[in-house]
Amino acid sequence: xxxxTFVSPGKTRVERVPDPKILNDQDAIVRIxxxxxxxxxxxxxxxxxxxxxxxxxxxxxxxxxxxEVGKGTRKVKKGDRVVVAFPIAxxxxxxxxxxxxxxxxxxxxxxxxxxxxxxxxxxxxFGYSHMMGGFAGGQAEYARVPFxxxxxxxxxxxxxxxxxxxxxxxxxxxxxGAEMCDIKPGDVIAVWGCGPVGLxxxxxxxxxxxxxxxxxxxxxxxxxxxxxxxxxxTINYEEHDVYRTLMEMTGGxxxxxxxxxxxxxAHGSTAMFLVDRVKQGLMLENDRPNVLxxxxxxxxxxxxxxxxxxxxxxxxxxxxxxxxxxSLRIMTGQCHVQxxxxxxxxxxxxxxxxxxxxxxxxxxxxxxxxxxxxxxxxQDECIKVVLKP
Ligand code: NAD
Ligand code: ZN
Ligand code: ZN
Numbered sequence: 001x002x003x004x005t006f007v008s009p010g011k012t013r014v015e016r017v018p019d020p021k022i023l024n025d026q027d028a029i030v031r032i033x034x035x036x037x038x039x040x041x042x043x044x045x046x047x048x049x050x051x052x053x054x055x056x057x058x059x060x061x062x063x064x065x066x067x068e069v070g071k072g073t074r075k076v077k078k079g080d081r082v083v084v085a086f087p088i089a090x091x092x093x094x095x096x097x098x099x100x101x102x103x104x105x106x107x108x109x110x111x112x113x114x115x116x117x118x119x120x121x122x123x124x125x126f127g128y129s130h131m132m133g134g135f136a137g138g139q140a141e142y143a144r145v146p147f148x149x150x151x152x153x154x155x156x157x158x159x160x161x162x163x164x165x166x167x168x169x170x171x172x173x174x175x176x177g178a179e180m181c182d183i184k185p186g187d188v189i190a191v192w193g194c195g196p197v198g199l200x201x202x203x204x205x206x207x208x209x210x211x212x213x214x215x216x217x218x219x220x221x222x223x224x225x226x227x228x229x230x231x232x233x234t235i236n237y238e239e240h241d242v243y244r245t246l247m248e249m250t251g252g253x254x255x256x257x258x259x260x261x262x263x264x265x266a267h268g269s270t271a272m273f274l275v276d277r278v279k280q281g282l283m284l285e286n287d288r289p290n291v292l293x294x295x296x297x298x299x300x301x302x303x304x305x306x307x308x309x310x311x312x313x314x315x316x317x318x319x320x321x322x323x324x325x326x327s328l329r330i331m332t333g334q335c336h337v338q339x340x341x342x343x344x345x346x347x348x349x350x351x352x353x354x355x356x357x358x359x360x361x362x363x364x365x366x367x368x369x370x371x372x373x374x375x376x377x378x379q380d381e382c383i384k385v386v387l388k389p
Pocket of ligand 2: 038039040041060061086169170
């Protein structure tokens, strides 16, 4: 089969590789019909995750037709059209029993690598390097899906791939980002990053009852989608000081909750307020502002800081003093996708949200290497790429 594989930082290649085979009773093989490129793929592509190796198949957002099942599967059947959740979860361990699927204790065969970095291991993830289990990803013609009964949802007849594909990751992730804010009527929610995850976090904040949603980015095409499709207010952080603008917009108190939908590769500084403080010697130079710091500083006292942007554990900065003295609540996690697939599918079916609003590019799998560049560089007003193997 053909698959999009890692070559070196900034480079992938579509190669011929062996077809996947059933290895365990609970596996399914899926013939992929649609797959997407995610901001999380960029951490690998940019060389931020050291456990990626040449030849690794990328991709954790995919769906397709089940062409083969292991003899231990109960629910999934040959011929089913399914969307696949990005975390691989067994469904029966301590964490899965608490719906903490992205912390599954049985799905990461390379747990020892992750434990060294994080204390305990998170779940295995498709196409996310050896630290996350070394599973082949879904930017390919076929994929092996372990624990297929737990990690797939059957697509109802009449729904298109594009309507349901994002149930694999970014819709549940954005939704969990908003849900973690415990939104109350009247709440103002500020979201750093108007990429796919940030846009779904904003849309979800409205679904969960927020009164105002404010999106922050510097890419005008993305800010425009936030305004026009999500009906958010926006701040371009290259034109405005985010801290001061947010205080003006909220009567000096700050947003009730803030969501970091950017992660560790945040570009530049967002709040000159913090730069001033560095200049005044009030902050160490190597504590330079990043999105997480800014979000924490801007959040109203007693509010929630919800972090869905990915951090690696190596380069993260964290202003504990602000969190402690102002009674902030920090919520975070890799999305427990399996928890959200069914309720969010229902919301799509009822027409409460149309997830296709952020698709800007559709291409063949063979175009994946070029599409990675377009997506990374935000060329051609790119927000989300869907590949059709
Ligand atoms: P993306 O790269 O397309 O979007 C990131 C956006 O952040 C871009 O529009 C960029 O311009 C903006 N940005 C950069 N620096 C900024 C700054 N200083 N202030 C404000 N905005 C800034 O990625 P995405 O697909 O939307 O994903 C966003 C993040 O969510 C990534 O870190 C990704 O790994 C993470 N993610 C987490 C989960 C999870 O389960 N928690 C799942 C999927 C993605
Ligand atoms: Zn993703
Ligand atoms: Zn489990």
